[in-house]
Amino acid sequence: MRTTNITLPNGLVGPDGQIVREITIRQLTGEDEDLLRDKKNLREGGVINKLLKRAIVSIGEIEDKKEIARLFDTEMLSADLTTLLIRLRMFSIGERYSFRWKCSVCEGFTRHSVGLDALEVKEQSDEYRGVKLITKELEDDDGKPMTIEFSQLYASGTNRLEAINQQYASEKGTRELLLQLKRVNGASPHPQLLKSWSWGLRNRVRELMDSTIGGIDIELEMVCNNVNCGNLDVATMPIDLADFFFRTGGTSKHTMVKPYREYGTPQQSSLDNGDGLLRTSGD
Numbered sequence: 001m002r003t004t005n006i007t008l009p010n011g012l013v014g015p016d017g018q019i020v021r022e023i024t025i026r027q028l029t030g031e032d033e034d035l036l037r038d039k040k041n042l043r044e045g046g047v048i049n050k051l052l053k054r055a056i057v058s059i060g061e062i063e064d065k066k067e068i069a070r071l072f073d074t075e076m077l078s079a080d081l082t083t084l085l086i087r088l089r090m091f092s093i094g095e096r097y098s099f100r101w102k103c104s105v106c107e108g109f110t111r112h113s114v115g116l117d118a119l120e121v122k123e124q125s126d127e128y129r130g131v132k133l134i135t136k137e138l139e140d141d142d143g144k145p146m147t148i149e150f151s152q153l154y155a156s157g158t159n160r161l162e163a164i165n166q167q168y169a170s171e172k173g174t175r176e177l178l179l180q181l182k183r184v185n186g187a188s189p190h191p192q193l194l195k196s197w198s199w200g201l202r203n204r205v206r207e208l209m210d211s212t213i214g215g216i217d218i219e220l221e222m223v224c225n226n227v228n229c230g231n232l233d234v235a236t237m238p239i240d241l242a243d244f245f246f247r248t249g250g251t252s253k254h255t256m257v258k259p260y261r262e263y264g265t266p267q268q269s270s271l272d273n274g275d276g277l278l279r280t281s282g283d
């Protein structure tokens, strides 16, 4: 069985209270493919977590399956999950990933391809490693000082994200912020409060929360290759299960895309083209 070691950008708190960042995973097998293709599993959701959990051979020195499952469920950060998923895909299937993308201007679908090994990894700052509740200060819409307390998003929270997409589609932004935001100026935040904030303030809060976490940057710059369009966009790399695991990319008819940082500042508005399955870490 082939295995490989991965260093998580953030890490998790192990049983002795130490930060564990080294994970060993094994290559995916035919049995894993069957699990992914089983429609029953797809309906139940959480199939990605199930797959990742199966593929982990050890977390640090821990090889006990039950303990691995416990740590995965309670301590693994969502951003590390994305890293793990991308590394597992690279190791088991390949580095070239081809996906379908919808242009925000002509609304046409085109196929693009990216080298997963080119995605930039940002390490979490040591001061935030393993910290469950982070306090930060910023200015509110009136320029007054404001204190927020927030937690990171954990792997277990990705199920909540999916539920939000279904139950609270009309106030998704607010509900997603509430998942992490525990206190504002010492009090529990109410949805109404977050709705009264300016969009700019909400973005500043998001940026502040994102600045405390590491992860793989999956923002991509893409040029629409439909005739007469040529729109330049920045979009979140969609992780669609069918594309990510069952289709290998890299033929000449694809447009190659790279993380946009390599090109400098994006020229046009950014677009979230993600499917909401996984939360990405920001920059």
Ligand SMILES: [Zn+2]
Pocket: 103, 104, 105, 106, 107, 108, 224, 225, 226, 229, 230, 231
């Ligand atoms: Zn287009």
